[in-house]
Amino acid sequence: MKFERFLSAVSKARKPSPIRMATALMLRSPPSTISLGGGSPNPCTFPFRKLYVEISNGTNIRIEGKEMDRALQYSQSDGIPELKDWLKRIQKHFHQPPLMNDSNENELDLCVTVGSQDGLTKVFEMLLSPGDNMLLDDPNYPGSLAFLQPLPINLLPVDTDEFGMKSSSLREALSAWKPSDVLNPNSDIPKVLYTIPNCGNPTGASASTGRKLEIYKIAREYDLIIVEDDPYYFLQFNETVAPSYQQLDTDGRVIRSDSMSKVLSSGMRLGWISGAKPFIDRLVLHQQATLLHNSTLIQMLVWKLLEKWKLEGFQKHLKETKTFYESQKNVMIESANKWLTGLAEWNVPQGGMFLWIKLLGIDDTTELIQKRAMEKEIILIPGSAFSVKENVKSSYCRASFSLSSPENIDEGIRRLAELVREELDRKHK
Numbered sequence: 276m277k278f279e280r281f282l283s284a285v286s287k288a289r290k291p292s293p294i295r296m297a298t299a300l301m302l303r304s305p306p307s308t309i310s311l312g313g314g315s316p317n318p319c320t321f322p323f324r325k326l327y328v329e330i331s332n333g334t335n336i337r338i339e340g341k342e343m344d345r346a347l348q349y350s351q352s353d354g355i356p357e358l359k360d361w362l363k364r365i366q367k368h369f370h371q372p373p374l375m376n377d378s379n380e381n382e383l384d385l386c387v388t389v390g391s392q393d394g395l396t397k398v399f400e401m402l403l404s405p406g407d408n409m410l411l412d413d414p415n416y417p418g419s420l421a422f423l424q425p426l427p428i429n430l431l432p433v434d435t436d437e438f439g440m441k442s443s444s445l446r447e448a449l450s451a452w453k454p455s456d457v458l459n460p461n462s463d464i465p466k467v468l469y470t471i472p473n474c475g476n477p478t479g480a481s482a483s484t485g486r487k488l489e490i491y492k493i494a495r496e497y498d499l500i501i502v503e504d505d506p507y508y509f510l511q512f513n514e515t516v517a518p519s520y521q522q523l524d525t526d527g528r529v530i531r532s533d534s535m536s537k538v539l540s541s542g543m544r545l546g547w548i549s550g551a552k553p554f555i556d557r558l559v560l561h562q563q564a565t566l567l568h569n570s571t572l573i574q575m576l577v578w579k580l581l582e583k584w585k586l587e588g589f590q591k592h593l594k595e596t597k598t599f600y601e602s603q604k605n606v607m608i609e610s611a612n613k614w615l616t617g618l619a620e621w622n623v624p625q626g627g628m629f630l631w632i633k634l635l636g637i638d639d640t641t642e643l644i645q646k647r648a649m650e651k652e653i654i655l656i657p658g659s660a661f662s663v664k665e666n667v668k669s670s671y672c673r674a675s676f677s678l679s680s681p682e683n684i685d686e687g688i689r690r691l692a693e694l695v696r697e698e699l700d701r702k703h704k
């Protein structure tokens with residue numbers, strides 16, 4: 276693949292920071308090395324001494340002494356090597372990326388980011404130039420839309436259904452171009468496809484293997500990069516799941532975003548981007564120029580947790596987490612069946628934390644959800660908040676089953692049903 280073709284002018288212009296290179300060099304050097312080069316503060320002046328964290332099985336993680344000095348210090352921009360090793364093992368276990376077996380320049384690498392949000396915005400900055408056309412799921416995650424909508428680019432919405440992005444709609448969105456336009460450097464043929472393949476936010480939809488194969492085939496035909504935003508990957512309820520785009524990718528055209536937010540902690544802000552090394556190298560240069568790196572302390576905590584748990588412990592934790600969310604989902608589906616039958620439609624999510632509900636007979640839920648739902652003391656998100664194009668009407672709303680107790684889920688859905696009935700009555704008066 277010609278990776279250069281996809282890089283924005285800003286990304287191409289990024290150069291390594293000499294100071295960051297000196298830090299990385301020092302961290303790799305033998306202890307006898309004398310560094311007068313770096314700008315790191317002396318940790319003997321820091322007030323923190325040790326950290327003991329109790330984890331759920333009653334054991335502890337301890338960071339103290341030299342390790343504490345390290346945890347409080349600057350570190351590598353792409354992440355501390357021990358955590359990177361663990362994340363690579365996780366990547367290999369869950370996705371068996373074909374690129375990981377390559378010994379050529381396309382080999383897979385990863386960069387630790389501050390949650391996946393940080394990584395995604397850096398990927399967008401790397402790939403998008405003013406005037407570009409970009410393909411993406413519609414509806415979509417408002418966090419990404421908040422970054423993308425103000426950019427001087429043209430967003431091309433692609434319809435989704437219960438299996439995620441529709442390949443027929445993707446072909447339709449691309450119908451203004453021919454695959455051979457890729458050869459014309461002045462063509463405005465899209466280069467980037469952004470998709471949330473599993474337990475989508477907001478739709479809860481997960482793409483089937485068949486769908487993913489169709490989309491990947493189109494991506495090859497039109498030379499598209501697939502940005503695979505998959506923070507709910509670990510929350511898929513079924514034992515057998517469709518392969519990720521990364522697992523299908525033999526070219527290096529998939530850039531994958533992962534996150535520990537939904538399974539370890541959202542407040543810790545730990546995510547990672549993985550993909551072909553030429554892309555990750557560019558991302559690391561961005562990291563050098565903005566954040567420098569994710570918190571060394573947080574990275575060490577997660578590394579030590581994984582070291583304690585091993586892959587088996589991590590999987591056991593994932594299983595328990597999924598069991599919790601699946602039972603919450605079952606409560607919401609039961610309540611929806613009880614209260615909303617005849618008033619609304621929905622697909623049962625195969626994972627994640629969202630139910631995407633279509634309110635029948637209501638063209639736009641925005642005012643209903645933003646005003647009248649509040650009066651009934653129920654908070655939902657109107658479908659319009661997820662539209663790729665602004666000011667679009669939507670009959671949908673998103674209900675989350677992550678935080679509320681089973682009783683509150685049931686009462687919330689009952690109140691929603693009452694609200695819909697009142698709205699329909701008002702319309703028919």
Ligand SMILES: Cc1ncc(COP(=O)(O)O)c(C=O)c1O
Pocket residue numbers: 389390391392393416418471476504505506533534535536541545546
């Ligand atoms: C689809 C999607 N992508 C990315 C994120 C950002 O997650 P984080 O930055 O916490 O990893 C979220 C958060 O809800 C999300 O739903």
